[in-house]
Amino acid sequence: MSITNAGSLLVRHLGQVDYLRIYQAMQDFTLQRDSQTPDEIWLCEHPAVFTQGLAGSAAHVLSVGTTPVIATNRGGQVTYHGPGQVVAYALIDLRRAGYFVKEYVYNLEEAIVRTLLHFGVTGLRVGGAPGVFVHRLDANSHAVLPSRPMKNDTANAKPPPDFTGLAKIAALGVKVSRHCTYHGVALNIHMDLSPFQQINPCGFAGLQTTDLFTMGVDVGWQDAADILGEKLRLYLAP
Numbered sequence: 001m002s003i004t005n006a007g008s009l010l011v012r013h014l015g016q017v018d019y020l021r022i023y024q025a026m027q028d029f030t031l032q033r034d035s036q037t038p039d040e041i042w043l044c045e046h047p048a049v050f051t052q053g054l055a056g057s058a059a060h061v062l063s064v065g066t067t068p069v070i071a072t073n074r075g076g077q078v079t080y081h082g083p084g085q086v087v088a089y090a091l092i093d094l095r096r097a098g099y100f101v102k103e104y105v106y107n108l109e110e111a112i113v114r115t116l117l118h119f120g121v122t123g124l125r126v127g128g129a130p131g132v133f134v135h136r137l138d139a140n141s142h143a144v145l146p147s148r149p150m151k152n153d154t155a156n157a158k159p160p161p162d163f164t165g166l167a168k169i170a171a172l173g174v175k176v177s178r179h180c181t182y183h184g185v186a187l188n189i190h191m192d193l194s195p196f197q198q199i200n201p202c203g204f205a206g207l208q209t210t211d212l213f214t215m216g217v218d219v220g221w222q223d224a225a226d227i228l229g230e231k232l233r234l235y236l237a238p
Contacts, residue, residue: 015045020070026091035093048195051071054073064198078200078203088186090183090185111185111232112185114235116134121217122135128147132170136167147161147162147163169211171202189213189224190212
């Protein structure tokens, strides 16, 4: 494990760690912290595991074989973690940082978008679908999305997200307890993507997933983790 002390925000590189171990550690950290506890970002990688959010439906778990499915207290539906994916857990005191939850989620996504930009890939937001997406056939495309967030009209019922031509490259799920966050984001770097076909990723049937390698970027896990950690530190700092 290595630690980067960036002002009042500690970035910890934990390497590969069992999901249940880190899940318990996040809960313990949040329960024990006080108003003086520095915020932290934990960067790690997990052995193969499916995780289910609080509102998760079993119908979105299609076939998992011997891979464990773990129920969690984060928001969202089912997703997959595995080798070749950088998982970043952000433990942030929102009240001290001065963020509302929606601002915090936006900043998490922005850190991913900026990480992708560093590697020459355009990250996109889709209205009604947290996380970050890319155009499957063009890593640099800025084509306007039919489900772009700013198009949502709160006065009318929102249509389901339109993922035409898109693939999800980063998932997001958070938990807020006592004004403090845990869980975070998962960015696909160079991994076996087939387990995503065993679920409806994030509750969306047929949603395609991708990684940086598939998008033409061959970068090592540690290099990607370093950039993501730096962008999270920048965009989550008070």
